Amino acid sequence: MTDSLGVELRGRETAAAIKEEIAGLVRSSGTTPRLAVVVATGDEATLWYVRSIAKAAAGAGVACDIVDLGPAAQAEGIRATLERLSADPGVHGVMLQTPLPEGVSAQELAASIDPAKDVDGANPLSLGRLAAGLPAFAPATAAAVMALLDRHGVTLKGARAVVVGRSTVVGKPLAHLLLDRHATVTVCHSRTRDLAAVTSTAEVLVAAVGRAGLIGAEHVAPGAVVIDVGTNPTADGGLTGDVDFDAVIGRAGALTPVPGGVGPVTTALLLRHTVTAAGLT
Incomplete structure (x- = not known):
């Protein structure tokens, strides 16, 4: 609890500090981290959000690939894409954006993401490690x-x-x-x-x-x-x-x-x- 009342905890300042830290790490390392975001929807609000991730990434020195499979994508095609990106040494983080086409399970597909690249903590293995107190990316x-x-x-x-x-x-x-x-x-x-x-x-x-x-x-x-x-x-x-x-x-x-x-x-x-x-x- 706090002694004062009505304080707004705005996130932009916290986000800016994190991105500044990231940019410094990227500059000093000479390495460009790469995030791949897999999308399979025509929902404009979701697509706007994904573009905002790419914009924030660019400002922090992180490469961001939007892999748009379209709203007609099937589960097997999405799974194959996640497996390919997980195996690609040039990709460091993999994220599956929801919503997905009707009948496609995000939880089942997330199991195809390498836990070492599962930056949104969606793979059940990541969640299990988190629950056990072991190193893992949290959602x-x-x-x-x-x-x-x-x-x-x-x-x-x-x-x-x-x-x-x-x-x-x-x-x-x-x-x-x-x-x-x-x-x-x-x-x-x-x-x-x-x-x-x-x-x-x-x-x-x-x-x-x-x-x-x-x-x-x-x-x-x-x-x-x-x-x-x-x-x-x-x-x-x-x-x-x-x-x-x-x-x-x-x-x-x-x-x-x-x-x-x-x-x-x-x-x-x-x-x-x-x-x-x-x-x-």
């Missing part, structure tokens, strides 16, 4: 939550942390990351009884469900640090989080905005993971 969004907490000096040792959401992308890996930092962690989900009774005990509350406005003032303890991972589309083409920002900002000690909170840090950490996979850290 970038879960890692971004930790980076924001660290940058803003949030004490995790002994803290009561509640994660709302149990996906393999955020909720479950984040719970392990928090446990590794000695927080006392509770994971909530759609079947949790009296959600507010649980979340209102948290000193650190993370909302990662994908349900706009799920977390209101009654869910938040005064002074709690609230991290909003949700990115829900609005009718006007914008984004809103899982937290009712206006209701919570005056009660929380600190709160991430959407957009501009976790998102920029997630992108920066994909690049840092790629740099690590290239052996520069």
Whole structure:
């Protein structure tokens, strides 16, 4: 918790610091790390996001190849592409972007990514190693939550942390990351009884469900640090989080905005993971 109220934890400053660090490592090493992002969708919002990764990569000195297989791609073709990129010594990081064509399982295909290049922690082997406390890349969004907490000096040792959401992308890996930092962690989900009774005990509350406005003032303890991972589309083409920002900002000690909170840090950490996979850290 924090002594003050209503502090916005903006992610752009954290992301900029990470990218500056990356650029310095790349310059000093003389090596250009390469990230390959495999895409198989026609969704314009997703394609915009992938282009934003490539733009951020260019600014940090990381090469980024967008491998666009198109929305008609089949599972076998995607798998073959992931295997080829995993075997390519010139590629240091491999990421499979979702959504995928109907009937194609991202979890099954992610098993084709070499764990050493699995910069978004999607391979079940990466997730298992993370759970066991072994070296592995964590999913970038879960890692971004930790980076924001660290940058803003949030004490995790002994803290009561509640994660709302149990996906393999955020909720479950984040719970392990928090446990590794000695927080006392509770994971909530759609079947949790009296959600507010649980979340209102948290000193650190993370909302990662994908349900706009799920977390209101009654869910938040005064002074709690609230991290909003949700990115829900609005009718006007914008984004809103899982937290009712206006209701919570005056009660929380600190709160991430959407957009501009976790998102920029997630992108920066994909690049840092790629740099690590290239052996520069």
